[in-house]
Amino acid sequence: MDDDVSLDISSDFSSLISQEDEADLILTPEQTVEKAISIAEMSDRLISYQQRNDFCKYAMQLIKPYLEEIDGAKAAYAKVRRKMYAARARARIELYEKACAARNSAKTAGDYEYAAKQFERVPAYDKKHILRQKFMEKDLWNEAGKCSDAKEQADQCWARMKKLDRRASVKKWLIAAVVAVLVALLFLFSRTTVFLRVKGTVTSLIGAHDKAWVAWDSYWEKTKDPAAEEKRDYEKYKAAMAEILTDDDGTVKKGYDEYRDLAMAGYSDSAATLVECEKSNIEAAEVGETVNFINTDWIVLEKKSGKALLVRRASMKEVAGLSGGTNWSDSGLRDYLNGVFIENKFLPEEQKMLLPTKITPVYSPAQHGLAGVTTEDRLFLLSREEYLHYQEYFPSSTTCWFLRTPGESEGTLAFVYADGSVMGQGYDIRSAEIRLRPAMWLRYKSS
Numbered sequence: 001m002d003d004d005v006s007l008d009i010s011s012d013f014s015s016l017i018s019q020e021d022e023a024d025l026i027l028t029p030e031q032t033v034e035k036a037i038s039i040a041e042m043s044d045r046l047i048s049y050q051q052r053n054d055f056c057k058y059a060m061q062l063i064k065p066y067l068e069e070i071d072g073a074k075a076a077y078a079k080v081r082r083k084m085y086a087a088r089a090r091a092r093i094e095l096y097e098k099a100c101a102a103r104n105s106a107k108t109a110g111d112y113e114y115a116a117k118q119f120e121r122v123p124a125y126d127k128k129h130i131l132r133q134k135f136m137e138k139d140l141w142n143e144a145g146k147c148s149d150a151k152e153q154a155d156q157c158w159a160r161m162k163k164l165d166r167r168a169s170v171k172k173w174l175i176a177a178v179v180a181v182l183v184a185l186l187f188l189f190s191r192t193t194v195f196l197r198v199k200g201t202v203t204s205l206i207g208a209h210d211k212a213w214v215a216w217d218s219y220w221e222k223t224k225d226p227a228a229e230e231k232r233d234y235e236k237y238k239a240a241m242a243e244i245l246t247d248d249d250g251t252v253k254k255g256y257d258e259y260r261d262l263a264m265a266g267y268s269d270s271a272a273t274l275v276e277c278e279k280s281n282i283e284a285a286e287v288g289e290t291v292n293f294i295n296t297d298w299i300v301l302e303k304k305s306g307k308a309l310l311v312r313r314a315s316m317k318e319v320a321g322l323s324g325g326t327n328w329s330d331s332g333l334r335d336y337l338n339g340v341f342i343e344n345k346f347l348p349e350e351q352k353m354l355l356p357t358k359i360t361p362v363y364s365p366a367q368h369g370l371a372g373v374t375t376e377d378r379l380f381l382l383s384r385e386e387y388l389h390y391q392e393y394f395p396s397s398t399t400c401w402f403l404r405t406p407g408e409s410e411g412t413l414a415f416v417y418a419d420g421s422v423m424g425q426g427y428d429i430r431s432a433e434i435r436l437r438p439a440m441w442l443r444y445k446s447s
Contacts, residue, residue, distance in 0.1 A: 029066045033073050036062035040080040049091035053129065056084035078135075085136050088129040089144040095122050096147035103157055109164035116157035122150035193222050200231065209239035213258075233267045240270075244277060253292065260295050263347050275349040282308050282444040288393040293442075294345050301390045306445035307355060311382065311390075315401040315435035326406045326413055326429060327372030328359060328380070333429075337379040337438050353442040354378040364406035371406045379438045380404065384414050384422055386439075394420060400434045402427075 027035065036059040043055035063077045099118035106112045133141050189195050200215035213235035220228040236258050243255030256274065263271035278293050285291045285300050290313055292298075298310035325331055342351060356376045362383050364371035381404035382390075397418045405414040407426015414426050415434050427434055 029070055032062050033066055033070050033076060036060070036080065037076050040076075040083055043083060043087070049087045049094065052087035053084055053091065056080050056087060060084065081135050082137075085131060086140060089131055089136060089140050091129065092122060092125060092131070092144050092147050095125055096150055099150065099153065103153065106157070106160070109161045109168060112157045112161035112164065116154045116161065119150045119154035119157060122147055193219055196222070200228075200235070204231075204235055209235045209242060213239055233262060233265070237262055237268060237270060241273075256292055256295060260347075263349075271347050271349050275347070275353070278350070279353070279444040282310075282442075294347075294350055296345075299393055299395075301393055301439070307441055307443050309439065309441050311394075311439040312437045313395075315397065315399045315437050317432075317435060325372075326364070326366075326411060327361070328404045329361065329372030329375045331404075333381070333436070334375070334377060338377050341438075342379060351378075353444065355441040355443055357441045359404075362405050365408045366406060366410050366412075379440050381436065382439050384424065387416060387422065391420065396420070400427075401437045402429070402434055 039062070040056050040059040043052040043059075046052050046055065059080045060077060063073055063080065066073045067077060095118070099115060099122065102111070102115035102118050106115050131141070131144060136144075190199075196215050196219040200212050200219060203209070203215060204212040213232050216228050216232035216235055219225070220232055240255040240258035240262070243251045243258070246252060246255075256277070259270050259274040259277070262268070263274050278291075281291050282293070282300065287300050287303060289300055290297050291300060291310070293310065297313040299313050300308055301311055302309040328334055342354070346354070356378055357380060359375045359377050359380050361370040361372045361374060362385075363369070381402060384403050384405040387394075387403055397416075397420075400415050400417055400423075403414045403416065403422070405424075406412065407414050408424070409426060411429055412426030413429050414422060414424050416422055
């Protein structure tokens with residue numbers, strides 16, 4: 001409903017009444033009646049039927065005290081009254097017509113709800129704006145009477161709305177059921193070799209190599225088709241190539257993992273490509289930064305002449321060989337790191353990067369002298385002095401880890417606490433609670 005049929009008197013009209021009440025203090029009865037007639041005539045120029053009603057009602061209030069006193073007052077009062085009831089009737093008709101228009105154009109449940117509310121405004125309006133037949137023109141009374149079924153019309157719109165709501169609900173459930181069936185069928189189809197073959201082909205064509213190799217891998221698992229294995233490795237190679245060029249650390253690591261898988265299987269030049277990437281990353285890294293090598297994070301402790309000293313960033317759980325001596329030269333740990341560990345963790349191309357390093361014996365309090373003899377190893381543990389020299393580059397840890405420096409008692413090695421401090425007294429080398437952080441020198445660039 002527009003504001004022109006609002007039930008409240010407008011602020012302009014309230015202001016007018018206030019101003020006129022002050023003026024009435026100096027008007028004679030005749031002038032008051034004339035003024036009332038003028039206000040009623042003014043109402044004819046208003047668009048809003050509500051304001052016409054209010055103007056006429058106010059004019060009637062001005063005339064009423066002088067009905068018996070002023071000639072023509074009764075006739076003026078009757079005329080204004082007819083104007084007021086005519087305005088009320090027109091407002092009622094306008095409300096009804098607007099509701100009918102909303103009903104006639106309604107298509108959805110929401111449209112019928114709106115139309116129902118418009119029809120309900122008619123009886124609500126009637127309660128405050130009662131019509132009197134004896135004060136109205138017959139045609140206008142009859143026309144306004146046609147609006148008497150507004151309540152019934154509202155009920156019909158509400159019923160229509162509920163019916164459409166039920167249809168919409170049924171339709172929604174039907175759509176949900178169809179979607180569920182389609183999803184189930186798609187799920188079943190996605191487990192078929194036909195789907196996997198199509199998925200592998202399509203994702204490859206659009207450049208989604210990470211999805212393509214997974215699809216071909218699933219296809220190969222089901223069929224053991226050599227052609228599928230070849231396509232899987234090709235797509236995996238392409239995916240790894242794209243992933244290591246991104247700025248996301250997780251995605252880059254995923255690319256290295258995939259390159260390593262392919263290199264371990266001997267696919268194409270994946271091993272050489274991976275090693276070149278590792279060398280490039282080490283060359284670009286500053287001292288103290290972390291680089292990925294053999295699929296593990298290492299801290300760069302020193303760089304010189306195309307060589308770099310790296311130490312494992314996180315301690316590792318392997319403790320094989322610790323039951324040997326505490327002298328590095330005859331330690332089972334030395335044999336493990338430079339034997340099984342290198343063979344299992346390093347690609348042949350990565351092993352070629354490792355530089356044999358002279359490891360001189362350190363002082364052993366328990367032996368009152370140097371522990372063992374000089375060796376040449378590719379992987380080793382840092383001594384206490386070496387750790388203290390590079391200590392500033394070590395981040396905080398959550399575990400303790402052994403050094404190669406013997407402790408004060410037989411069968412013990414010094415170790416580093418999680419907070420970075422050194423325990424020189426040492427701890428039993430057979431303990432699984434204290435872990436290892438091997439170090440190595442490698443060549444990443446020809447000097």
